[in-house]
Amino acid sequence: MSESSWTPQDLVSRSQEAKGFSYSPYSSFRVGAALLTTDQQLYTGCNVENACNNLGICAERTAICKAVSEGHRSFKAIAVASDMMDHYISPCGGCRQFMREFGLQWDVYLSKPDGSFIKKTVEELLPVSFGPEDLRRKKAVPASENSL
Amino acid sequence: MSESSWTPQDLVSRSQEAKGFSYSPYSSFRVGAALLTTDQQLYTGCNVENACNNLGICAERTAICKAVSEGHRSFKAIAVASDMMDHYISPCGGCRQFMREFGLQWDVYLSKPDGSFIKKTVEELLPVSFGPEDLRRKKAVPASENSL
Amino acid sequence: MSESSWTPQDLVSRSQEAKGFSYSPYSSFRVGAALLTTDQQLYTGCNVENACNNLGICAERTAICKAVSEGHRSFKAIAVASDMMDHYISPCGGCRQFMREFGLQWDVYLSKPDGSFIKKTVEELLPVSFGPEDLRRKKAVPASENSL
Amino acid sequence: MSESSWTPQDLVSRSQEAKGFSYSPYSSFRVGAALLTTDQQLYTGCNVENACNNLGICAERTAICKAVSEGHRSFKAIAVASDMMDHYISPCGGCRQFMREFGLQWDVYLSKPDGSFIKKTVEELLPVSFGPEDLRRKKAVPASENSL
Ligand SMILES: [Zn+2]
Ligand SMILES: [Zn+2]
Ligand SMILES: [Zn+2]
Ligand SMILES: [Zn+2]
Numbered sequence: 092m093s094e095s096s097w098t099p100q101d102l103v104s105r106s107q108e109a110k111g112f113s114y115s116p117y118s119s120f121r122v123g124a125a126l127l128t129t130d131q132q133l134y135t136g137c138n139v140e141n142a143c144n145n146l147g148i149c150a151e152r153t154a155i156c157k158a159v160s161e162g163h164r165s166f167k168a169i170a171v172a173s174d175m176m177d178h179y180i181s182p183c184g185g186c187r188q189f190m191r192e193f194g195l196q197w198d199v200y201l202s203k204p205d206g207s208f209i210k211k212t213v214e215e216l217l218p219v220s221f222g223p224e225d226l227r228r229k230k231a232v233p234a235s236e237n238s239l
Numbered sequence: 240m241s242e243s244s245w246t247p248q249d250l251v252s253r254s255q256e257a258k259g260f261s262y263s264p265y266s267s268f269r270v271g272a273a274l275l276t277t278d279q280q281l282y283t284g285c286n287v288e289n290a291c292n293n294l295g296i297c298a299e300r301t302a303i304c305k306a307v308s309e310g311h312r313s314f315k316a317i318a319v320a321s322d323m324m325d326h327y328i329s330p331c332g333g334c335r336q337f338m339r340e341f342g343l344q345w346d347v348y349l350s351k352p353d354g355s356f357i358k359k360t361v362e363e364l365l366p367v368s369f370g371p372e373d374l375r376r377k378k379a380v381p382a383s384e385n386s387l
Numbered sequence: 388m389s390e391s392s393w394t395p396q397d398l399v400s401r402s403q404e405a406k407g408f409s410y411s412p413y414s415s416f417r418v419g420a421a422l423l424t425t426d427q428q429l430y431t432g433c434n435v436e437n438a439c440n441n442l443g444i445c446a447e448r449t450a451i452c453k454a455v456s457e458g459h460r461s462f463k464a465i466a467v468a469s470d471m472m473d474h475y476i477s478p479c480g481g482c483r484q485f486m487r488e489f490g491l492q493w494d495v496y497l498s499k500p501d502g503s504f505i506k507k508t509v510e511e512l513l514p515v516s517f518g519p520e521d522l523r524r525k526k527a528v529p530a531s532e533n534s535l
Numbered sequence: 536m537s538e539s540s541w542t543p544q545d546l547v548s549r550s551q552e553a554k555g556f557s558y559s560p561y562s563s564f565r566v567g568a569a570l571l572t573t574d575q576q577l578y579t580g581c582n583v584e585n586a587c588n589n590l591g592i593c594a595e596r597t598a599i600c601k602a603v604s605e606g607h608r609s610f611k612a613i614a615v616a617s618d619m620m621d622h623y624i625s626p627c628g629g630c631r632q633f634m635r636e637f638g639l640q641w642d643v644y645l646s647k648p649d650g651s652f653i654k655k656t657v658e659e660l661l662p663v664s665f666g667p668e669d670l671r672r673k674k675a676v677p678a679s680e681n682s683l
Contacts, residue, residue, distance in 0.1 A: 114603050117670070118413065118440060120374060137604045141636050142667040143479035144414060144440035146629055152592060153600040159558050160581045160597050174378040181369045183439035184339070185590055188332030192585050201367070204379040211367065218366070219349070219359065221329045223586040226268060226561070230322040231352040262455050265522070266561065266588060285456045289488050290519045291627035292562055292588040294481055296444065301452040304444050307410050308433045308453070331587035333442055340437050371438040374413070416670060470674040477665045480632030487628070497663070500675040507663065514662070515645070515655065517625045522564060526618040527648040 097127055099210070102170035103202045109135035109150065110172050117144060122180065123172045124150040126158055129165040134158040151186040155193070166193055170200040170208065179209055187217040195220070245275055247358070250318035251350045257283035257298065258320050265292060270328065271320045272298040274306055277313040282306040299334040303341070314341055318348040318356065327357055335365040343368070393423055395506070398466035399498045405431035405446065406468050413440060418476065419468045420446035422454055425461040430454040447482040451489070462489055466496040466504065475505055483513040491516070541571055543654070546614035547646045553579035553594065554616050561588060566624065567616045568594040570602055573609040578602040595630040599637070610637055614644040614652065623653055631661040639664070 102125045110123025115138055122138045136153030148156075151169060158166070169190065173180035179201035182190070190199070195214035202208040214220070250273045258271030263286055270286045284301030296304075299317060306314070317338065321328035327349035330338070338347070343362035350356040362368070398421045406419025411434055418434045432449030444452075447465060454462070465486065469476035475497035478486070486495070491510035498504040510516070546569045554567025559582055566582045580597030592600075595613060602610070613634065617624035623645035626634070634643070639658035646652040658664070 109604060112604050112606050114608065116667070118374065121380070135604060136600065139600050139603045140440065141633060142670055143445065143481060143632050143665060144436065145443040145445065146479065146481050146632050147441040148592065148596060148600050149439065149441065150604075153604050156580065156583050156592050156597040157601050157604070159583045160553060160556050160579060160594075160601070162556050164558065174380045175373060175376045176379045178373065178376050180373075181367050183369050183442065184332035184334070184336030184365055185439060185442050186332070187335075187365075188587055188590050189585060191332070216367065217332055217335075219329050219364065221331050221587060223560070225323060225326065225328075226266065226586055228323045228326050231324045232269070232322045257456060260456050260458050262460065264519070283456060284452065287452050287455045288588065289485060290522055291484055291517060291593065291629060292584065293591040293593065294484050294627065294629050295589040296448060296452050297587065297589060298456075300444060301456050304432065304435050304449040305453050305456070307435045308405060308408050308431060308446075308449050310408050312410065331590065333587060333590050336439055336442050337437060369439060371412070374438055414670065417676070470676045471669060471672045472675045474669065474672050476669075477663050479665050480628035480630070480635070480661055482628070483631075483661075484628030512663065513628055513631075515623075515625050515660065517627050521619060521622065521624075522562065524619045524622050527620045528565070528618045 097131065097133065099200055099208065100206065102127060102168060103172065103200055103206055103208050105133060105135055106170040106172040106202065109137050113137040114139045116140065121174055122150040124154040124169055126154040126169045127167045128158055128163040129167050132163060149183060149186050151182050152189050155189060164193055166197050168198040168200065170202055172202050174204060176204060179203055182216065191217050191220050191222055245279065245281065247348055250275060250316060251320065251348055251354055251356050253281060253283055254318040254320040254350065257285050261285040262287045264288065269322055270298040272302040272317055274302040274317045275315045276306055276311040277315050280311060297331060297334050299330050300337050303337060312341055314345050316346040316348065318350060320350050322352060324352060327351055330364065339365050339368050339370055393427065393429065395496055395504065396502065398423060398464060399468065399496055399502055399504050401429060401431055402466040402468040402498065405433050409433040410435045412436065417470055418446040420450040420465055422450040422465045423463045424454055424459040425463050428459060445479060445482050447478050448485050451485060460489055462493050464494040464496065466498055468498050470500060472500060475499055478512065487513050487516050487518055541575065541577065543644055543652065546571060546612060547616065547644055547650055547652050549577060549579055550614040550616040550646065553581050557581040558583045560584065565618055566594040568598040568613055570598040570613045571611045572602055572607040573611050576607060593627060593630050595626050596633050599633060608637055610641050612642040612644065614646055616646050618648060620648060623647055626660065635661050635664050635666055
């Protein structure tokens with residue numbers, strides 16, 4: 092598919108396909124994601140659960156890790172899909188923070204199984220956010236004093 | 240201290256004290272939190288880092304886990320403190336989701352070392368949120384079909 | 388209770404009590420933990436789950452965070468309890484790494500509801516471990532070359 | 536590359552290449568992984584850190600999520616690479632648990648930058664493990680009594 096040919100609807104469709112690979116034996120809550128890089132590469136992801144539930148990984152983070160591990164760090168949009176019939180699936184706070192690491196001004200499509208969706212920016216989903224800049228700000232106490 | 244005597248400024252002070260226990264040898268970024276339950280109990284927390292950085296736990300989650308492990312699940316407010324001189328410390332997305340598990344309409348105080356703070360509700364920090372209700376919604380695909 | 392009076396059986400009992408506070412609506416798998424510091428303070432914990440399951444926190448990590456947030460970083464033993472009738476509950480890998488941050492040579496009691504238990508050291512549960520020392524080892528590539 | 540042509544040394548080499556994509560601005564500790572499925576597909580991963588350090592994802596989990604999101608759940612081996620000159624990089628406890636979800640009897644190659652490596656099974660790295668079976672065991676207390 093040539094550059095600029097990905098529509099939001101395409102992303103939603105791909106996120107729905109990705110949902111099919113979900114490994115979610117514990118919640119039976121399948122989620123899929125489709126991430127578009129600024130240079131028009133597409134990466135999909137699904138949730139991967141674990142018997143120790145807090146060690147699982149969400150679909151959105153799976154997609155972003157895939158892209159980063161192939162050399163991409165600049166993203167244009169991500170679509171998210173679930174099986175909830177009448178409700179747009181929205182990313183958890185952990186995924187919002189994971190997205191925010193790579194910028195505040197890119198798009199998140201929250202979809203329903205019928206393909207309808209609403210669009211939010213990362214910043215709209217994570218206002219007043221903590222981010223990479225905060226780690227470089229001037230501190231009241233020098234780092235050297237509180238490291239072990 | 241008697242019931243209803245906790246002021247927002249008290250919470251901020253307690254979060255600053257809690258920051259002193261931070262175990263943050265890797266980031267040298269100390270964070271403290273002070274959580275007030277609806278029945279006026281106060282629980283503090285600090286960040287606890289790990290050599291495998293993604294296994295660490297934030298100050299806000301520490302405080303909430305402490306309260307839950309003592310029988311509390313209804314919260315009124317949480318204050319957060321860091322060493323950033325000129326910037327209000329804001330909870331990460333993971334902590335926002337952790338707070339949201341216990342309700343959307345309670346207060347978060349983002350503070351500076353000088354004790355000044357701004358107030359946000361959990362819902363303001365995590366709009367259009369994913370939550371416990373979503374796991375019970377009607378699904379397009381029966382759970383039995385996609386469990387292993 | 389005076390110093391040195393805590394027996395392994397006491398720890399197991401306290402971990403069973405702590406299990407009663409478990410917030411585990413998603414897995415219905417309750418876990419409790421009781422941690423003994425080297426200066427004989429005892430901290431309990433339970434698992435605290437989240438609608439986004441990977442943001443939950445295990446009982447063992449709750450107990451350790453509580454202790455750290457009260458100024459303790461040196462531990463003697465931790466007991467873990469669950470509802471599994473015929474099987475000793477064992478810590479997940481994430482908790483083993485979290486324990487290991489504070490040393491390899493302390494004890495973990497894996498228990499059953501009838502109070503019976505087996506003892507392992509942290510090192511036995513996490514052999515050939517990654518740890519704090521690794522972050523300080525000599526690298527083939529200078530840090531300055533691969534930071535952003 | 537045809538079936539059965541992947542050697543352990545190939546996996547180590549691919550994990551070293553994958554390390555080059557590491558997003559680790561906070562720790563400057565680069566890690567790469569290369570995962571071989573039982574049907575001879577290879578997936579690579581790197582660590583992806585976050586300003587909120589506990590939301591980052593390890594190289595091993597990235598590789599496994601990639602494979603799962605492409606339909607693979609049966610694995611033969613995984614190699615791990617870091618920049619530590621004189622020390623074999625070993626997976627954290629979280630990654631060991633993540634590997635264990637997909638079986639105990641597959642191989643983990645811990646490598647050095649010079650390409651040398653040692654082999655462990657998942658079970659050797661995570662003895663007496665908690666796993667998927669535990670969630671199905673008979674409980675002393677019925678699930679219905681302790682769910683919310
Ligand atoms: Zn998520
Ligand atoms: Zn946080
Ligand atoms: Zn655990
Ligand atoms: Zn790891």
